[in-house]
Amino acid sequence: MMDVMADTGSSSAAHREAWIAAFSAAGIAANLLLAWAEAPALARAVPLYAAVAAGAPLLLAGIWDKLKRRELGADVLAGVSMLAAAALGQWLVAAILVLMLSGGGALERFASRRATSVLDALARRMPQLAHRRRPEGGLADVPVAAVAVGDVLAVLPHELCPVDGLVVEGRGAMDESYLTGEPYRIAKTPGSTVLSGAINGESVLTIRASRAAADSRYASIMKVMEDVENRRPDLRRLGDQLAAWYAPLALGLAVAAGLWSGSAERFLAVLVVATPCPLLIAIPVAVIGAISLSAGRGIIVKSPAVLERITRCRTVILDKTGTLTLGKPSLTEVLPAPGLAPEEALRLAAGLERYSRHPLAEAVLRAAEEAGLVLPDAARVSEKPGEGLSGEIGGRRLRLAGRKAAPPEVLAALPASEPGLECLLLADGALAALLRFRDAPRPESGRFLEHLSPRHGVARVLLVSGDRESEVRWLAERVGITQLAAGQSPEQKVAIVAAETAKAQTLFVGDGINDAPALAAATVGVAIGQNSDVTSAAAGAVILTPSLGKLDELIHIGRRMRGIALQSAVGGMLLSLLGMALAAAGHLTPIEGAVAQELIDLAAVLNAVRVALPPSGLTDF
Numbered sequence: 001m002m003d004v005m006a007d008t009g010s011s012s013a014a015h016r017e018a019w020i021a022a023f024s025a026a027g028i029a030a031n032l033l034l035a036w037a038e039a040p041a042l043a044r045a046v047p048l049y050a051a052v053a054a055g056a057p058l059l060l061a062g063i064w065d066k067l068k069r070r071e072l073g074a075d076v077l078a079g080v081s082m083l084a085a086a087a088l089g090q091w092l093v094a095a096i097l098v099l100m101l102s103g104g105g106a107l108e109r110f111a112s113r114r115a116t117s118v119l120d121a122l123a124r125r126m127p128q129l130a131h132r133r134r135p136e137g138g139l140a141d142v143p144v145a146a147v148a149v150g151d152v153l154a155v156l157p158h159e160l161c162p163v164d165g166l167v168v169e170g171r172g173a174m175d176e177s178y179l180t181g182e183p184y185r186i187a188k189t190p191g192s193t194v195l196s197g198a199i200n201g202e203s204v205l206t207i208r209a210s211r212a213a214a215d216s217r218y219a220s221i222m223k224v225m226e227d228v229e230n231r232r233p234d235l236r237r238l239g240d241q242l243a244a245w246y247a248p249l250a251l252g253l254a255v256a257a258g259l260w261s262g263s264a265e266r267f268l269a270v271l272v273v274a275t276p277c278p279l280l281i282a283i284p285v286a287v288i289g290a291i292s293l294s295a296g297r298g299i300i301v302k303s304p305a306v307l308e309r310i311t312r313c314r315t316v317i318l319d320k321t322g323t324l325t326l327g328k329p330s331l332t333e334v335l336p337a338p339g340l341a342p343e344e345a346l347r348l349a350a351g352l353e354r355y356s357r358h359p360l361a362e363a364v365l366r367a368a369e370e371a372g373l374v375l376p377d378a379a380r381v382s383e384k385p386g387e388g389l390s391g392e393i394g395g396r397r398l399r400l401a402g403r404k405a406a407p408p409e410v411l412a413a414l415p416a417s418e419p420g421l422e423c424l425l426l427a428d429g430a431l432a433a434l435l436r437f438r439d440a441p442r443p444e445s446g447r448f449l450e451h452l453s454p455r456h457g458v459a460r461v462l463l464v465s466g467d468r469e470s471e472v473r474w475l476a477e478r479v480g481i482t483q484l485a486a487g488q489s490p491e492q493k494v495a496i497v498a499a500e501t502a503k504a505q506t507l508f509v510g511d512g513i514n515d516a517p518a519l520a521a522a523t524v525g526v527a528i529g530q531n532s533d534v535t536s537a538a539a540g541a542v543i544l545t546p547s548l549g550k551l552d553e554l555i556h557i558g559r560r561m562r563g564i565a566l567q568s569a570v571g572g573m574l575l576s577l578l579g580m581a582l583a584a585a586g587h588l589t590p591i592e593g594a595v596a597q598e599l600i601d602l603a604a605v606l607n608a609v610r611v612a613l614p615p616s617g618l619t620d621f
Contacts, residue, residue, distance in 0.1 A: 020102035023054050028095050048091035052098055056082055077247055081271040085590065088264055093272060096594040100275065100601075127196065127213075130162040131155070133206070144213040155205045161198045164216045165207035166191060172203030246573055250274035250580060257584035265590060266583070273579035273593035282568035282608035289612030290561035296614070298545040299554050306540035307558040310524045313507035315500050316458050317522065320465035320472060322511030322529050324445045324479055327546065329360055329421055329437040331367040336433040343371060345433035348393055349425050351376040352400055356389050360423060363437055388423075399426040406431075419470040438474075444621070445479040448548040451621035456555055459504065464493055464518075493518040509551060526551060553618040564611050572604035 031048050078101050085094035130147050131139040131154040139154055144162045147153065152168065155161050161174065173185040176198045185201060188194060194207050197218035213219060254274065258267030291301045301307060318324055336345040350368035353361035354375060368375060378398075381391035388401025403411060406424050410431045414424075421437040452458035462483045465472045469486035476484045485496060494517045500506050501523055508515070508522035511529045516538035519525030527539035529546040543550045579596050582588045588596065 018102070020054065021099060023050075024052075024095050024099040024102065027052075028092070028099065031092065031095075045091055048095045052082075052086060052091060052094045056086070056094070056098055077250055077271060078275040080251070081268065081275055084264070084268045084271060088268060090265075090268060090590055093268065093590040093594055096591070096598075097272065097275065100594065100598060127160040127162040127218075147209050147213055149209055149212060151209045153207050153209060155194070155200045155207060157200060157202050157204065159200050161194050161196055161200060161207070163196050163207075163209045163213050164211040164218075165194050165209045167194060167205055168208050169206035170204055172205055173201040174205075175199040175201070246274075250576075253580055253584060260584075261586065266586060269583035269588050269590045269593045270580050272590050273583045273588060273597050274576055275594075275597055282572065282604040283565045285605055286561050286565035286568065286608040286611045289609060290557050292612050293614060294541075294554060294557055297550065297553055297618070298543065299550055299557075300542045300544065301540070301554075302542065303540040306524050306526075306554075307561050309505065310507060310526075310555055310558045311456075311562060312505050313524055314458060314504040315460045315462070315506045316452060317462045317464055317497055317500060317506055317508045317518075318481075319508075319510035319515050319518075320463060320467055320475055321439060322546065323509050324463070324475060324548075325439040325441055327511065327529060328439065329363045330440045331363045331435060332420070332438045332440070333436040334433055335415070335436070337431050340432055342433075343373065345425060345435075346371060347373045347375065348398055348427070349400060349433070349435060351378050351393050352381065352389050352391050352398055354378075355381045355391070356383055356400075358383075358389065360421065360435075360437055361389075364435065396427050397429075398432070400424070401426065419468070419474050441475060441479050442546075442548060444548050447621045448552060449480055451552075455620050460500075462496070462500070464488055464496055466490075466493075490515070490517050494521045497521040526554065549619050549621075552621060556618045556620070560615070561611050564608060568604040568608045571607075572600050575600045575603075 027048055027050055031045070078097055082094055082097045082101075085091070085097060127144050129141050130144050130151075132142050132147065133152040133154060134140050147163050153162065153165070167188050167190050169190060171187075171189050173187050174194060176186050176195060186198075188205060194205070195218065196213070196216035211217075250271065254267050254270035257270045258264060287304045287307065290307050291304065294301045294307075321327055331346075334342040334346050336342050346364070346368055350364050350373065353364040355378060376393050378391040378393050381389070383389045388399055388405050390397070390399040392398065400423050402423055403414065403417070406414075406426070407429065410424065410426065410429075413431055414434065418436065423435050423437075424431060425433040425435065449461055452461060460483065461481055462485065463472060463476050463481045464485045466488055467486060472484050472486035476482070485492075488496065493515065497506060497508055497518045498521050501521065505523040507524045507526065508518050509526045509528055510519055511527065515527070519527060519538040519540075524541075525539045526541045526543060528543045528548075528551065541554060543554065576597065579588065579593060579600070583593050
């Protein structure tokens with residue numbers, strides 16, 4: 001398809017091309033049918049005249065606009081070929097060229113639709129109705145667009161969740177695979193976050209909307225995906241650069257062949273086989289396929305340039321919390337007072353924590369569940385700011401608090417503080433246990449970092465964090481990072497990223513919450529985790545599943561896309577050069593050259609469509 005057509009992107013141009021392609025194909029078919037019926041020559045030529053007259057002016061107008069901008073692209077070759085064919089009376093060749101140019105646009109749209117099947121599926125999943133609770137009781141069906149923040153909605157079994165929100169009543173599970181790419185059902189209880197577009201399980205869930213439908217995560221993803229389809233990737237610009245030297249070479253070879261042979265048809269044959277307008281659409285088709293493949297695996301590619309640049313990054317800079325770590329504390333140690341078993345201390349602490357919303361409560365409850373403990377009932381539970389959590393279990397007054405809230409005699413008996421978080425369990429004012437927590441590394445962090453150098457050519461890995469140096473160093477030692485910077489403000493992070501980017505191309509990976517400036521400063525910025533805002537302009541890609549394995553998949557998708565795109569574009573051009581040589585030597589007529597070029601273009605585009613097909617494996621660690 002002509003580059004000028006790609007630049008406009010208008011639906012009217014797309015429909016015009018489709019009609020031209022259909023009309024020219026009909027004209028060629030009618031000509032061949034009349035020739036088979038041995039109709040008079042004039043009757044056979046009329047369909048071809050009509051096809052060329054209908055299509056050539058519209059296509060040549062776009063080429064003329066490009067020439068006025070002093071851009072010599074591959075489509076210029078098609079325009080010269082079309083004019084030469086008409087001047088020599090080669091109306092069948094001219095009609096085939098019209099079909100080639102206009103059909104290239106139709107071929108690109110067909111291949112793009114196949115490549116964007118995941119995006120089409122996302123669009124079809126957009127919820128239309130929500131069940132809003134009436135103040136007087138009962139439900140009222142309202143358009144999703146009418147849902148306001150704070151509205152209480154019911155999500156019925158097997159329905160799509162209409163908006164982002166929090167569960168206020170009910171227990172069940174939701175399938176969020178459209179977001180994460182992982183085929184798991186996520187448990188939902190009061191207080192759990194729900195995301196628009198997720199499929200509810202078998203239980204009715206009552207949720208309170210936290211965002212309007214237009215601002216929901218699902219709508220944000222759709223907006224990003226629609227925007228990214230219209231962007232012009234770096235690889236497409238590379239295609240323009242290839243055409244910039246290819247077009248003069250083809251014209252020169254055609255003129256030389258014509259002068260050497262003294263045949264204008266030889267000149268035309270070389271030009272026709274050199275016309276690779278549909279060929280260069282292989283690059284955007286490959287990019288769209290990679291974006292689609294990424295979306296199906298829980299990776300939202302917001303800037304197509306990420307897919308090319310990520311394979312060239314030689315310095316990787318990582319945030320700590322939520323990137324290399326799980327982003328939530330885990331209970332790592334229970335130190336009970338003499339006479340109290342660790343399991344009993346954990347059971348008492350969990351009995352209180354199940355009434356708390358504190359970030360450490362989830363870690364305690366998770367540890368108790370993993371230990372298979374039966375939790376006791378607590379009475380008179382209260383949680384006042386600065387005083388910790390207190391309540392009664394089995395007639396004993398229990399309290400969970402930090403060191404600052406502990407009485408002096410308890411502080412004197414405590415061991416020295418260590419890196420990480422901790423809380424005290426007090427029973428009737430005496431120390432019962434010390435609980436220690438860590439934000440544990442992701443299980444795959446060490447293996448992922450270890451494979452970056454041998455597998456992806458990464459020369460340096462840096463850990464940059466705003467946390468205390470003891471915490472950062474503790475993590476660095478466990479995942480195998482030797483270069484680190486702790487206690488860094490967002491401004492200092494930007495300075496580090498900018499300095500590293502001046503030396504080599506950089507990949508910055510953060511949780512997207514407070515890393516936006518650093519994400520924007522890097523060559524490639526990738527936000528990881530479901531807390532990341534997919535509409536933020538800072539990150540070039542957002543990994544919805546908090547997993548470094550997904551980051552590795554993105555690198556592999558980018559490498560595979562670049563390889564297949566260049567294979568299609570450069571390989572197709574080499575085949576065209578071979579055809580040009582055969583035409584220059586007189587072995588291809590203009591009609592044979594046109595047919596050969598169509599086959600080359602078709603092969604190149606079909607090869608590019610392979611990018612959208614998931615390979616057997618996308619990780620290597």
